[in-house]
Amino acid sequence: MTMTESPPANDTASAVPAPVVAGLYDALTTTDHKSIGRLWLRAGMVLLVGAVVLGVLLGFERVDSESTDLFGGDNAFFQVWALYRLGLALLVAAPLFIGIATVVVPMQVGSTNIAFPRAAHAAVWAFIIGAGITIAAVLANGGWGAVDRVSNEEREAIALSIVGLAMVVLSLLLASICIATTVVSMRVKGMTLLRVPLFAWSMLVATSVWLLTLPVLLANMLIAYVDIHNGPGSFGGDLSGDLGAYAQIAWVVEQPQVYAFAIPVLGVLGSIVPVAAGVRAARHGLSMGLIGVFGLLSVGAWAQPFFQPTNNAVVRYDEKFVFIAFGLAAILPVLGALGGAADSLVRGRGVQGVPPAHLLGALGGGLLLLAGTAAGVARVIEPFELGDRVTVAGVMSLVLFAAVASAIGAIWFWSPKVCGHELSPVAGRGAVMLVVLGGLVVGASQVINGFFETANNPLVAPTEDAGDVLNTVALVGMIVIALGAVGALATLLNAMRTGGAGTADDPWGGQTLEWSTATPPPPGNFAEPPALVTSEAPLLDVSSDEGEES
Amino acid sequence: MFTTGFKFFFGIGVALVTAGVLYGYTSGGNHMGPLSLGWKGGVGEHLGYGLLVGTGVSAIGIALTLIFFRDADPADQADYMGVDDIAPTTPVTSSFWPVVGAFGVGTMAIGLVLNTAVFITGLVIVGAVAVEWMMDAWADRATGDPEANRALRNRIMAPIEIPAAGAAAVALGVLAVSRILLNTTKLGAVVIAGVVAVLILGLGTLAASDRKFNRNLIAGGALVVGVAVLGGGVWAAVDGEREFEEHHSEHGDDAEHSDDAEHSDEGSDGDHSDGETDSE
Structure with missing residues (x-):
């Protein structure tokens, strides 16, 4: 028998007009988590469009692998290529999830604000300034090294790129502290850590993994900075030739570490699908465990190829048991989470009519992540010898575009609390579908390209004709993603600018505390303190209590 | 367990x-x-x-x-x-300091690579922000009344902040405008000096009036003027001063008179024929 549960009737449209985006003064002085989160989202979405535009340009360049005319030389091509890869993780995926979490997580745990709101505000501005410095430095012929000898003119720009990215990482760490502290120490009475909503839990896991691993990235950049500042070889790297300083920090966008940026995908899946199905998710504790295991398997700061001994007698790091085990096991929690989502859909009321954008985003993100971890399995199977091939980039593309699709779905889902009203469902569906489809095309073509011995190094031309064909396919996929990203950005910015009216406080039949707030949420979030929480779906409990009383 | x-x-x-x-x-x-x-x-x-x-x-x-x-x-x-319920979190007042702190860190980052003086400037900004931040955090929890907290904070910090901010603004403004005046032509310098004087007079008049202005307008205006003055000053400092010519009197003493190159070109008669051009 199909059992569905509904939250209490709470679908009256808020009498308060939907918020028009606050002005410059608010952006510069706010300590409200919702305003801070919106700043993160704006920055993340703008940078997403910038990143995919770079991806399209790089795609055009790779179609003709014999030259690098579009960028005017190998150096510029390599620098933009490195910016695209690092940017997709550190300037897009992480900020988008931090933005959503900054808005949503405090409400989910029943708090009036985020922990350390001034620090959270400083973090978003430090991120914006750091991202600006990084991009400007790359445009000034900086980046993370040079493929030929580093000239004196390039030296300062390269140093500036390293320092700018370090500032970005510091800001992400500061924001992570705020979010993790909110989940741990600002929960409402009755909400034990075992009753935390899955998205909030996934953000606790993700921020914990970032806090444990990204400081290592800072250390890598310090080493690279000393090398560039004090002269070649201070720490063993001269930043020129064979991908320069990028080689020292590439581990952050390769497996297993790249999975860390997609941990919230599982939380979004676990939060959205049961609501869309109108059913209480089964085995909440198991879902939390799966997210935790995925977090464990995404700890990857230790897998650093640059500092491996160069002695040929030494076995490569990616041929060792631990790396292979991490790669093989990472797919299991993703399968488990998708299984839980399928269980919710089967037990619930199912999807009637055209699926909403948030459900498409959650499921599409989950499936892309499954494809990414499956490609990760292929990458660690030794006979395939994919370690130096473009398959590594394929895993990255699948995982990071899973994060992007999931984040867009999450923005559409929580848009009443983020923007004060629902976003256009048509635009949402279009954006999500384009990103999922494009991400799959880009990732799959790169993964397959690795089997044709196409190198991960972008300056090495494919050895077979199929390599060029697959590069063209990847370009088409990137253009599709760009269309989706531009659509999502335009819709979001327009919604934040103009506001809207008449949105219900809980249009989806939500199960967690953020749906008990008004739309838009007032300062302090809750007009009345939330009732004692007795399960992971407190609004369903209230509904049950009301049913028994009547 | x-x-x-x-x-x-x-x-x-x-x-x-x-x-x-x-x-x-x-x-x-x-x-x-x-x-x-x-x-x-x-x-x-x-x-x-x-x-x-x-x-x-x-x-x-x-x-x-x-x-x-x-x-x-x-x-x-x-x-x-030993209580029934823990108190809700203390509301945190709005503040410019987080943004200023982020700007300070960014200044330090740029200075670390490009210029020690810029790095030290960033360090000073971050230090000032640390003090202000601590005071704000203390004041937010001083009493249960936000208005009383704000008054308490201002009573301690305003005597320090206002002179320091005023001195810093004047020093930066004078430095930046002076760089611009030295960079532009003689006529341009006269025009810019006039505009700056009118701006100061106008802003002073508005500040002295009782009119209330939109906070976004004030923040936006301050940002635009600040960026224009500082950006112009930095650009002018990097670009260098205009060409000056040293003049020696007919009596051969060491008295020097500065004038811009345009002026010397226009009047290049016998009085200026033995002058040395010195690009500063």
């Missing part, structure tokens, strides 16, 4: 330490090395081993902290404090 947070972090910690030991043995470790942190044998590949074990130990540390505080569970906190 064991809290959820403890289980999660302890599990991660034990798994990472175990992975570190395995990694040590599979990468050339021997004897008891990977088990004894290298005390009785080799640990294999040092970096991977060290990071795995170090991350694992950090996670175990977090786990122990969480179980000590019972995952910061609200009910446990209330029991410990």
Whole structure:
């Protein structure tokens, strides 16, 4: 028998007009988590469009692998290529999830604000300034090294790129502290850590993994900075030739570490699908465990190829048991989470009519992540010898575009609390579908390209004709993603600018505390303190209590 | 008994330490090395081993902290404090300082690479922000009344802030405008000086009036003027001053008169024929 549960009737449209985006003064002085989160989202979405535009340009360049005319030389091509890869993780995926979490997580745990709101505000501005410095430095012929000898003119720009990215990482760490502290120490009475909503839990896991691993990235950049500042070889790297300083920090966008940026995908899946199905998710504790295991398997700061001994007698790091085990096991929690989502859909009321954008985003993100971890399995199977091939980039593309699709779905889902009203469902569906489809095309073509011995190094031309064909396919996929990203950005910015009216406080039949707030949420979030929480779906409990009383 | 947070972090910690030991043995470790942190044998590949074990130990540390505080569970906190319910969080007042702090860190980052003076400027900004931030954090919790807190904070900090901010604004403004005046032509300098004078007079008049202005308008205006003046000053300083010509009097004494190159070109008669052009 199909059992569905509904939250209490709470679908009256808020009498308060939907918020028009606050002005410059608010952006510069706010300590409200919702305003801070919106700043993160704006920055993340703008940078997403910038990143995919770079991806399209790089795609055009790779179609003709014999030259690098579009960028005017190998150096510029390599620098933009490195910016695209690092940017997709550190300037897009992480900020988008931090933005959503900054808005949503405090409400989910029943708090009036985020922990350390001034620090959270400083973090978003430090991120914006750091991202600006990084991009400007790359445009000034900086980046993370040079493929030929580093000239004196390039030296300062390269140093500036390293320092700018370090500032970005510091800001992400500061924001992570705020979010993790909110989940741990600002929960409402009755909400034990075992009753935390899955998205909030996934953000606790993700921020914990970032806090444990990204400081290592800072250390890598310090080493690279000393090398560039004090002269070649201070720490063993001269930043020129064979991908320069990028080689020292590439581990952050390769497996297993790249999975860390997609941990919230599982939380979004676990939060959205049961609501869309109108059913209480089964085995909440198991879902939390799966997210935790995925977090464990995404700890990857230790897998650093640059500092491996160069002695040929030494076995490569990616041929060792631990790396292979991490790669093989990472797919299991993703399968488990998708299984839980399928269980919710089967037990619930199912999807009637055209699926909403948030459900498409959650499921599409989950499936892309499954494809990414499956490609990760292929990458660690030794006979395939994919370690130096473009398959590594394929895993990255699948995982990071899973994060992007999931984040867009999450923005559409929580848009009443983020923007004060629902976003256009048509635009949402279009954006999500384009990103999922494009991400799959880009990732799959790169993964397959690795089997044709196409190198991960972008300056090495494919050895077979199929390599060029697959590069063209990847370009088409990137253009599709760009269309989706531009659509999502335009819709979001327009919604934040103009506001809207008449949105219900809980249009989806939500199960967690953020749906008990008004739309838009007032300062302090809750007009009345939330009732004692007795399960992971407190609004369903209230509904049950009301049913028994009547 | 064991809290959820403890289980999660302890599990991660034990798994990472175990992975570190395995990694040590599979990468050339021997004897008891990977088990004894290298005390009785080799640990294999040092970096991977060290990071795995170090991350694992950090996670175990977090786990122990969480179980000590019972995952910061609200009910446990209330029991410990002997109250029915813990108080909601203290509202935090709006503040410019986080943005200024981020700007200061950005200034330090740029200065670290390009110029020591810029780095020190950023350091000073960050130091000032640290003091202001601490005062704001203290004032937010001084009493239960936000208005009283604000008044208390201002009574302590305003006598320091207003003169310091005024002096800094005047110094920066004078420095930046002077660079612009030295960079532009003689006529341009006259026009700019006139515009600046009118702006100062106009802003002073508006400030003295009782009119209320939109805060966004003030913030936006201040931002535009500040960026224009400072940006113009930096650009002018980088571009350098206009060409000056040294004049010597007909009597051959050392008196010097400055004038711009345009002027010397127009009047290049016998009076100026022996002048030396000196690009400063």
